[in-house]
Amino acid sequence: MSKVNMVALKKINGVLGVVEADTLEIVLGPGVNTKVATIMNDEAGVKEGEIFPTNSYQASKSEVERKAAEVHAAHKASLKKTWWRVALQHISAIxxxxxxxxxxxxxxxxxxxxxxxxxxxxxxxxxxxxxxxxxxxxxxxxxxxxxxxxxxxxxxxxxxxxxxxxxxxxxxxxxxxxxxxxxxxxxxxxxxxxxxxxxxxxxxxxxxxxxxxxxxxxxxxxxxxxxxxxxxxxxxxxxxxxxxxxxxxxxxxxxxxxxxxxxxKVGGPVSGFILGLLFLPMVMLGLHQILTPIHLEMIQKIGFTPLLPILAMAGGGQVGAAIALWIKCRKNKQLVNMIKGALPVGILGVGEPLIYGVTLPLGRPFITACVGGGIGGAVVAMFGQVGSIAIGPSGAALIPLIANNMWWAYVLGLLAAYAGGFIATYFWGVPKEAMLPDDQASPAVAERREAEKEASNLDMKTSTVIQEIEAPVSGKIENLEKVDDEVFSQKMLGDGFAIIPSDGSIVAPLDGKIVSVMSTKHALTMMSAKGNLEILIHMGIDTVELKGEPFTITVKEGQEVKSGQQLGTMNINKIKEAGKDPVVMMTVTNTEVIQNMKLLKSGEVKAGESVFKVSSK
Incomplete structure (x- = not known):
């Protein structure tokens, strides 16, 4: 952190906010984050998620990748994570x-x-x-x-x-x-x-x-x-x-x-105001995830959760603040256009576009919006017994889930949040620069608006493909980090898993096409039929030295294969007699297209059994 000029960083056009936590998080406009990350990774020669090595520009790309893998492994081993942050991540994933x-x-x-x-x-x-x-x-x-x-x-x-x-x-x-x-x-x-x-x-x-x-x-x-x-x-x-x-x-x-x-019950409106006021800051810190099991526990115990309707008022405050900005900043066409796009989904309970695109970049409107959420929370808590029978939506979308016919109290609270956010923002939360038309704004403000305009025009639609990869061989599955080979354990050739084989039959882990078969038959690559995953199946460690003797490959380059279809065989005994490890590694080599991957199984698995889940762009 001592190497970061925090004040200057926050002033960069297009930077919506900076969060100092275990890592330094820079909040950018819609679409800009992916664009910036891609450019940074390409220029440094590393893949997403890897640590930038020192003096990367003076090294070749292969050397950079090798160094990045080493630094990443060392950093991962030494990284100290707070227990509560790890716990919240687990709760969210569940x-x-x-x-x-x-x-x-x-x-x-x-x-x-x-x-x-x-x-x-x-x-x-x-x-x-x-x-x-x-x-x-x-x-x-x-x-x-x-x-x-x-x-x-x-x-x-x-x-x-x-x-x-x-x-x-x-x-x-x-x-x-x-x-x-x-x-x-x-x-x-x-x-x-x-x-x-x-x-x-x-x-x-x-x-x-x-x-x-x-x-x-x-x-x-x-x-x-x-x-x-x-x-x-x-x-x-x-x-x-x-x-x-x-x-x-x-x-x-x-x-x-x-x-x-x-x-x-005892705190009543005061408790509701505090909860509604503080919920959005909790969301920004990731602390809201701990509330999920609490909501569900209350639903199981008393049939509904009285917390969710109160906390949902935070989104109502954002809606009220956005309407106030729309009225007072109507000369700022760029801001008005952003509000027009974000307001409908904000009313339905999806608050991120309003938060990160409208109120948070301007500063004061975010605070006054939180005040509106507190006012709505106070109104809901005042009536008491206003609860939701399920979790998930908020805003107007939560109305059908309100228990005991108390939907009217929830609606009153939502209207109060709208009004509170509107009034607080209208009178105290609108920065002067936001009210200026584009042709009268200062150069810095004009540049920032132009950057936001470009960002808002980027296409945010992404097609996520989720697929499960099957075990290419029967045996005992383990994490790639346990493989006794730095190239694989440090994931220089991508991420995946390893299997200590119990038999020598190798099958296709998913539908796709055979891209290449090594002349020594110890490895082959595939391209998945969907998701554009590049798959490497590598049989044994240092088995390239055996010049193909223990292996038989029954498929050819360019051939279409189905998951579970046999690709070849390996003679485990011959590999061991040659003093080599027969462990089979399967990796996704083009990790830049991966959003998330997870090992699904542990212990013994059978060939053709789903063992690995991948979400790709």
């Missing part, structure tokens, strides 16, 4: 994939609730009763078994077997325990209740399970690993979950939900 399910099931539940009320009020005929029941049943498919979904995602995130994580989530429901049979709480002797500990218990249980499973994978012989590892893992963690985690997590979740309800 729950973000479930958000579409929350939204879909929540809206169906909301529709069922509205129809049920209409049926009670005799506004619908009795024949609608079955339809309402079916809708309620569909929505319950998520919420009734939510612990299992969370257990599966948690296992994936921590490198455990997803099915085992789902079992821990299912154990919390105490299946098969029907009165008069009970299981006592070892701490107070009272019977355990189905679901006790909820989401918090599942997160804790599956996190511990990941360590137990990895321990057994490491210490149990490969020949019996598939039998004893899952058996012992489920047995140990099942008993521990029932007798220790459920009682403790149940006490903690009850205390947490009770404390939040107490704060909202």
């Amino acid at each position: 729950f973000v994939p479930l958000i579409p399910a929350f939204v879909g099931a929540g809206l169906i539940s909301g529709v069922a609730g509205i129809l049920r009320n209409m049926l009670t009020a005799k506004m619908l005929p009795e024949s609608w009763s079955l339809n309402i029941t079916v809708l309620a049943m569909i929505s319950s498919a998520l919420f009734s078994f939510l612990n299992i979904y969370v257990g599966i995602n948690t296992a994936k995130e921590f490198g455990a077997t997803p099915g085992l994580g789902g079992i821990i989530g299912g154990i919390v429901y105490l299946p098969g325990i029907v009165a008069p049979i009970t299981i006592p709480n070892i701490f107070d002797g009272k019977p355990l209740a189905a679901g006790q500990g909820g989401i918090i218990g599942v997160l804790l249980g599956v996190w511990l399970l990941s360590y137990v499973e990895k321990f057994f994978h490491k210490h149990i012989a490969d020949s019996v690993d598939i039998i004893f590892t899952p058996f012992l893992t489920i047995l140990i963690m099942g008993l521990f979950t029932v007798f220790f985690i459920m009682p403790l997590a149940g006490w903690f979740s009850n205390s947490l939900v009770g404390a939040i309800n107490w704060v909202l």
